[in-house]
Amino acid sequence: VDHRAFPEQMIALIQRLAVRGAPLIGVAAAMALGRYAAEPNRSDAEIRAAASALRASRPTAVNLMNAIDRLLRIYGKRGAAALLPEAQALFQEDVALCESMSARGAELIQNGDGILTHCNTGGLATVGRGTALGVISKAWSQGKKIHVYVDETRPLLQGARLTTWELQKLGIPFTLICDNMAGSLLRAGKVQRAFVGADRVAVNGDVANKIGTYGLAVLCRHHKVPFYVVAPSTTYDPTCLTGAKIPIEERGAQEVRGVWAPADSPAWNPAFDVTPKDLITSIIFEDRTW
Amino acid sequence: VDHRAFPEQMIALIQRLAVRGAPLIGVAAAMALGRYAAEPNRSDAEIRAAASALRASRPTAVNLMNAIDRLLRIYGKRGAAALLPEAQALFQEDVALCESMSARGAELIQNGDGILTHCNTGGLATVGRGTALGVISKAWSQGKKIHVYVDETRPLLQGARLTTWELQKLGIPFTLICDNMAGSLLRAGKVQRAFVGADRVAVNGDVANKIGTYGLAVLCRHHKVPFYVVAPSTTYDPTCLTGAKIPIEERGAQEVRGVWAPADSPAWNPAFDVTPKDLITSIIFEDRTW
Numbered sequence: 001v002d003h004r005a006f007p008e009q010m011i012a013l014i015q016r017l018a019v020r021g022a023p024l025i026g027v028a029a030a031m032a033l034g035r036y037a038a039e040p041n042r043s044d045a046e047i048r049a050a051a052s053a054l055r056a057s058r059p060t061a062v063n064l065m066n067a068i069d070r071l072l073r074i075y076g077k078r079g080a081a082a083l084l085p086e087a088q089a090l091f092q093e094d095v096a097l098c099e100s101m102s103a104r105g106a107e108l109i110q111n112g113d114g115i116l117t118h119c120n121t122g123g124l125a126t127v128g129r130g131t132a133l134g135v136i137s138k139a140w141s142q143g144k145k146i147h148v149y150v151d152e153t154r155p156l157l158q159g160a161r162l163t164t165w166e167l168q169k170l171g172i173p174f175t176l177i178c179d180n181m182a183g184s185l186l187r188a189g190k191v192q193r194a195f196v197g198a199d200r201v202a203v204n205g206d207v208a209n210k211i212g213t214y215g216l217a218v219l220c221r222h223h224k225v226p227f228y229v230v231a232p233s234t235t236y237d238p239t240c241l242t243g244a245k246i247p248i249e250e251r252g253a254q255e256v257r258g259v260w261a262p263a264d265s266p267a268w269n270p271a272f273d274v275t276p277k278d279l280i281t282s283i284i285f286e287d288r289t290w
Numbered sequence: 291v292d293h294r295a296f297p298e299q300m301i302a303l304i305q306r307l308a309v310r311g312a313p314l315i316g317v318a319a320a321m322a323l324g325r326y327a328a329e330p331n332r333s334d335a336e337i338r339a340a341a342s343a344l345r346a347s348r349p350t351a352v353n354l355m356n357a358i359d360r361l362l363r364i365y366g367k368r369g370a371a372a373l374l375p376e377a378q379a380l381f382q383e384d385v386a387l388c389e390s391m392s393a394r395g396a397e398l399i400q401n402g403d404g405i406l407t408h409c410n411t412g413g414l415a416t417v418g419r420g421t422a423l424g425v426i427s428k429a430w431s432q433g434k435k436i437h438v439y440v441d442e443t444r445p446l447l448q449g450a451r452l453t454t455w456e457l458q459k460l461g462i463p464f465t466l467i468c469d470n471m472a473g474s475l476l477r478a479g480k481v482q483r484a485f486v487g488a489d490r491v492a493v494n495g496d497v498a499n500k501i502g503t504y505g506l507a508v509l510c511r512h513h514k515v516p517f518y519v520v521a522p523s524t525t526y527d528p529t530c531l532t533g534a535k536i537p538i539e540e541r542g543a544q545e546v547r548g549v550w551a552p553a554d555s556p557a558w559n560p561a562f563d564v565t566p567k568d569l570i571t572s573i574i575f576e577d578r579t580w
Contacts, residue, residue, distance in 0.1 A: 117413075
């Protein structure tokens, strides 16, 4: 590993989603910056350039900006040597944040619940137990009999690829569905509660999360099923007043077209959407429920 | 081609969806039965067995049962020789049904409309111009500037594979989306109207159609966007009082798991859902709007 290139390597991993999940992106970017800054003779300009590049690697999840900004504040006060320990602190804190959110969210789950979730929000998306999936695994570990319905989460199938894998490892019963089956599932009364994560929470409580979250929130409202967002305070953006101000990453059309649509089909590929607070039953942070 | 095996071959084509689309299934099954009955020395038992097998090849689209039942009534009155001409009449009638539905539906489309559709309902799903996609192509042929948003329609991607192809051939501007993006698209105000087809219309006006239709209807209601079903009267089932009585085909889990989910992941794969009449702005038949 060429440590001089480490921020670039991490940026590439983040951009191709090998490292993904809002909390994990923040910690991973901080670790990359901390490790980079710990090299001998690193200049101020190099450190600031690396911080800027990491901070800009993806636009929507604010954990990334929050983590880099926290390291830059420490850097201003205590210099380069303080960055790696601060990144390591962020790493440890994420584990604790996950535990707190999970314990608080698990109280909402009843024995026998069918639980719908979207995308991947577990150990593959955080350093710790996860956000929404952390809540689910916590409830299971408390002995509650639950059944998890997993949205496959097109186009990149994080639900089908990652959440199923985590649930299998955990031994939690689940059923994979296509995203467009959630309506029928809700109508059939199979779902008592929905839990999702978040990529950014605005000051007014609007939430950006994986594309499809908004539609799911509307469906839950229609069926009077509680819809919960689970997020650490590192996902909160005090500078973003409403969801309308959250930048939504648009990714390439090829992710939607796959190998099956005509090669030149125009396609729209927003990676996230915004759910207004009034469709969210509550947002579960590590220290409060909103 | 072994004409003795022709019903079996058609059943296989229908079951693997090489022939699909409610109107087309009905006509194709009728043609197979008519051709089979036209062979010399075909026995009454053979004809009735072929009719039963074709009729049972898929459970949800009632055009299939309606078409076979129509041929069996003719058979009872006029014998085997009458079946192929009757099937050919059904074939021709479907073209005319499509034209009538399309002309009636196209009146609802305004210049500049964004139109959302689901699955494939055009020339690849009928003998003629199509149902929902027939309406869209008719409006386009009338010079209305429209833009079509195409749900990819997981798991079998009829929107991404077939509707995009038809729209390209027709020269109609479109954008392909993943099913879970419809909510964001509606919220962004891009959609003025939604048009879908149907696999069965019950006596109370509930409609079975491709999985995802129900969720889309809920989203349209939430955003106050008119939601239209376009269907020929061959899709109406006078013996089925409500949507709850419509048999919904469940297909194999592998279609949902693909090659990306863990091989033993449990998955739910209903091919259709039921949309209650109260979520449907109107049903456009060839001769009336309900």
